[in-house]
Amino acid sequence: MQIAEGTVVSMDYALKDDEGTLIDQSQPGQPLVYLHGHRNIIPGLESALVGKTSGESVDVRVEPAEGYGEPNPALEQVVPRDRFQGVESLEVGMQFQANTDQGPVSVRVTKVEDEDVTVDGNHPLAGKHLNFSVTIQEVRAGTEEEIAHGHIHQGGGCCGGGGGEGGECCSSEGDAKQSEGECQDGGCGCAH
Numbered sequence: 001m002q003i004a005e006g007t008v009v010s011m012d013y014a015l016k017d018d019e020g021t022l023i024d025q026s027q028p029g030q031p032l033v034y035l036h037g038h039r040n041i042i043p044g045l046e047s048a049l050v051g052k053t054s055g056e057s058v059d060v061r062v063e064p065a066e067g068y069g070e071p072n073p074a075l076e077q078v079v080p081r082d083r084f085q086g087v088e089s090l091e092v093g094m095q096f097q098a099n100t101d102q103g104p105v106s107v108r109v110t111k112v113e114d115e116d117v118t119v120d121g122n123h124p125l126a127g128k129h130l131n132f133s134v135t136i137q138e139v140r141a142g143t144e145e146e147i148a149h150g151h152i153h154q155g156g157g158c159c160g161g162g163g164g165e166g167g168e169c170c171s172s173e174g175d176a177k178q179s180e181g182e183c184q185d186g187g188c189g190c191a192h
C-alpha cells in the first residue's frame with residue numbers, strides 16, 4: 001500500500017541538522033507511527049512521503065518554512081536578571097515558562113550578561129534545515145475512527161492505548177463506552 005491521506009505509516013527515522021549532528025531518532029523496534037494527511041508530522045516531511053511503500057528508504061531535506069518555520073525576532077527578548085528570582089546560576093540553554101499575552105510560552109536562555117538575560121521563544125529548530133533519513137516499515141489503511149479523530153489508535157485502545165478505558169475507544173455516539181472526563185464533545189481526550 002502506498003502512503004496517501006488516511007493511511008497509517010510506521011517508520012524509522014533519524015533527523016540531523018546541516019552540520020550532521022543527530023537531533024532526534026526513533027528507537028530500534030519503536031517506529032514512529034502516524035496518520036498521514038492530518039498534520040501529525042511536519043508538512044515538508046509529510047508531503048515527501050506521499051506514494052512511498054513499506055521497505056522504502058527516503059532522504060528528505062526540509063526547508064525551514066516547511067519545518068518549524070523561520071525564527072521570529074519578536075520572540076527574542078532581553079529581560080533583566082532580577083526577573084529570575086530564585087534561580088541561582090543562570091546558564092545558556094535553560095528553559096523557562098514565560099507568561100505572555102498569548103499565554104505561557106516556553107523560552108530558552110540564549111545569552112547571559114551582567115544584568116541582561118536574553119531569552120528566545122522560538123522553537124529550537126526554527127530556521128534550520130531538517131535532514132531526515134526515513135525507512136518505511138508499514139503502511140496500512142486508517143480506520144474510520146482514526147480518520148475521524150485525526151490520529152492513530154494503537155493497541156486496541158484509544159489514543160495510543162492510554163485514553164480509552166478497557167481498551168475501548170471514545171465514541172462520538174455517546175454510548176456506554178465513554179468514560180467520564182476522557183471524551184468530551186464526541187472527541188477523544190488525548191492530547192495528540
Ligand code: ZN
Nearest residue numbers: 149158159188
Ligand atoms: Zn482517539
